[in-house]
Amino acid sequence: MKIPVELVHQLSGELAYSICISGEIMQFNKELDARGLNCPLPILKTKKALAEMLTGEVLHVLATDPGSVRDFKAFSKQTGNELLSHQEGSKEFEYFIKRK
Numbered sequence: 001m002k003i004p005v006e007l008v009h010q011l012s013g014e015l016a017y018s019i020c021i022s023g024e025i026m027q028f029n030k031e032l033d034a035r036g037l038n039c040p041l042p043i044l045k046t047k048k049a050l051a052e053m054l055t056g057e058v059l060h061v062l063a064t065d066p067g068s069v070r071d072f073k074a075f076s077k078q079t080g081n082e083l084l085s086h087q088e089g090s091k092e093f094e095y096f097i098k099r100k
Contacts (some may be wrong), residue, residue, distance in 0.1 A: 011023040019060070026058075026060070030047045030053060031059075031061075032061045032090050033062050034061055034062060035092065037064075038065050038067075040071070042052060042095060046059065050081060050097065054099065056098065057098070058084065058097065061095040063092070064092055065093075066093075068093050068095075070098070076097065079100070082097065083096075084096040
């Protein structure tokens with residue numbers, strides 16, 4: 001299921017997007033679709049995407065691997081990138097990670 005995303009504004013040349021998750025509006029600069037990928041690919045692709053982003057920017061990640069919940073928590077602790085939010089659906093998982 002594709003979640004509707006609304007373009008909010010442009011920040012320092014990068015696009016910022018907004019999405020409503022459980023009544024909370026989350027803004028992000030880039031989206032990574034890691035659905036269908038198994039460990040360690042969601043984390044590896046996230047690491048690469050964050051490396052291309054500026055400090056303070058937010059990455060929105062979509063995944064289907066149930067192990068990604070544990071993996072993203074550990075990844076955030078190890079790298080210092082902040083896991084702002086994560087949502088667990090029946091088949092999909094969603095993460096918002098702020099680059100350090």
